[in-house]
Structure formats: structure tokens, C-alpha cells
Amino acid sequence: MSKVHFFDKRVFGNFLKIISVISAVFSLVLIFIEIPTACKTASGLLFILMLILIYIANWIWSNKLNKIEMTIDGSKVIIKVGDIFLEPGLKVIAFNEYFDTIVDNVIISEKSLHGLYIQKHLRGKISDLDQHIDRYSFAENEIIGKNEGRKYGKKIQYQLGTICVYDEYLLTAFSKFDMENKAILTMPEYLEFFVNFWDRINKVYALQCVTVPVIGSGITRIKEHKNISDEDLLKIMLWTFRISEMRFKYPAKLTIVIHKDKIAQINLLDIQNAKYGL
Numbered sequence: 001m002s003k004v005h006f007f008d009k010r011v012f013g014n015f016l017k018i019i020s021v022i023s024a025v026f027s028l029v030l031i032f033i034e035i036p037t038a039c040k041t042a043s044g045l046l047f048i049l050m051l052i053l054i055y056i057a058n059w060i061w062s063n064k065l066n067k068i069e070m071t072i073d074g075s076k077v078i079i080k081v082g083d084i085f086l087e088p089g090l091k092v093i094a095f096n097e098y099f100d101t102i103v104d105n106v107i108i109s110e111k112s113l114h115g116l117y118i119q120k121h122l123r124g125k126i127s128d129l130d131q132h133i134d135r136y137s138f139a140e141n142e143i144i145g146k147n148e149g150r151k152y153g154k155k156i157q158y159q160l161g162t163i164c165v166y167d168e169y170l171l172t173a174f175s176k177f178d179m180e181n182k183a184i185l186t187m188p189e190y191l192e193f194f195v196n197f198w199d200r201i202n203k204v205y206a207l208q209c210v211t212v213p214v215i216g217s218g219i220t221r222i223k224e225h226k227n228i229s230d231e232d233l234l235k236i237m238l239w240t241f242r243i244s245e246m247r248f249k250y251p252a253k254l255t256i257v258i259h260k261d262k263i264a265q266i267n268l269l270d271i272q273n274a275k276y277g278l
Helices: 009-032 037-063 113-121 126-135 187-204 230-243 268-273
Strands: 067-072 075-081 090-096 143-146 156-158 163-166 169-177 183-185 210-213 254-258
Touching (some): 009 037, 067 268, 090 113, 169 187, 183 187
Parallel strands (some): 210 254
Antiparallel strands (some): 143 156
């Protein structure tokens, strides 16, 4: 099933813009060149066929759109398919609320971005990262307390949205864990995360570009919203960014990276035409 309907008004709108340019060019050409009478019918049919092919190509392009750019209250925002680890500048990795580093497919899945970062992209030893987190200058209100009842993993619990800067990575406390070490959030907690997250980003980005994944995709269960899509999550990210006080000053920008396996679920044409910049 295509993400964009064949007769979508935005596809038709883009088509009309293309036709206006083509019509202007043909009008100028026909001032100097006259089509023979015998060829007018064939030329007309050929022109109609060309218009149909242009419309179909425009519709296919709309469905395969994998990068858009927009401006939200003065901040440049790029949304695209890509690999976050290949992006320049600061890269956000969502950890759990304990900043755990044990990749055992129980606490941290080896297939998650969290797990991939620790296993394949962490510079130095895991023990070095653990020491860095332990010694990091968190604000007093970012540390909730110590969960002595937790059997596995770390015990210090951090406020959602808390950020720890490590090399070119921004490690952020995102998912809450239940007693079985399963990531779970309510929608109010998800929104609370972004309220805190954008505020922290504003304090640490130091005019560098920041790349963020679609946070919440795949591993986290949002209570009462089991069917929430990656597109919905992306829209929430953009909405919370817009209402926050976070503003990237030139030349810094925000890039949101979508995994190649997820782009089929996201209609970037919808995202591009939403009024996030108002």
C-alpha cells in the first residue's frame, strides 16, 4: 500500500506547478515554431501522454521521498533516512533511566541503538564510560535517587531527558524500566521526556549540529498507545521541539535520522506540509 494516495491534493498541487513551468516554455517555443496541421493531433496526444507520465513520476517520487528540510521558528531541521553513527556533530543515543551499559538482550538489546552504540561505536572500555557517568556533573534535580531493590544493572535513577555528554555523543535517559527490565512509558512520560530533553540540548549543544533518531521507535512500550506509529512519534518530536525554547543558531542544525527499515511507515510529504514552522 502506498503512503501517498494517487489523487492526493499535494501531489496534484506539485503537478500543477510543474505544468505551469512546462506551459510557459511551450508557449515561448510555439511563438517561433509552428506545428504542421497534420501533426497537431499526434502532438496533442503525445503532450497528454507526457502529462500523465509526469503525474505518475511525481506520485512515485512523493512515495519514495526520503529527505525533507524545514525551518521551525528559525531553526533548520532536516529529516532523512540514514545512519546516525555516520552523521557529523553531536549524536543522541537514548539510554534507559539508569544509564545501563550491560548488553545482554535482557537489560539492553544488542539490536537496539543503545546496544549498537556500546558494542560497535563506543570509544574505549565500557568501564571508562561507567566511570564517566558516575563522575558526570549532573544537576541535583536530574538524579531521582537510588533503587536498592533493583537486582540487575545500575541502581541510580535519573530524570527522563537527562543528558550525559561523552565524546561526540549525547547519552540521554529515555525509557523507564519495570521490575522485569522491560522499557515502558506512558504518553505523559514520553512528553515529559521531550520537555526536559530539548531544554538540556539547548544547554549543551555549543553551536554544533545535533542528530537525533526517532526516539521511542521499536523498543519502548507506550501504555495505552500500543499502535502508535513511527510517524506519530516523529510528529510528537517536532511538535515538542516547536513549543520548546530550543533554537539552533546558525550554522548549527537539527537532523532527525530515520532507519531505512522504518521509512516505509512514514509519510514525509505529510510531515513536510504540516505547520510546524508557524
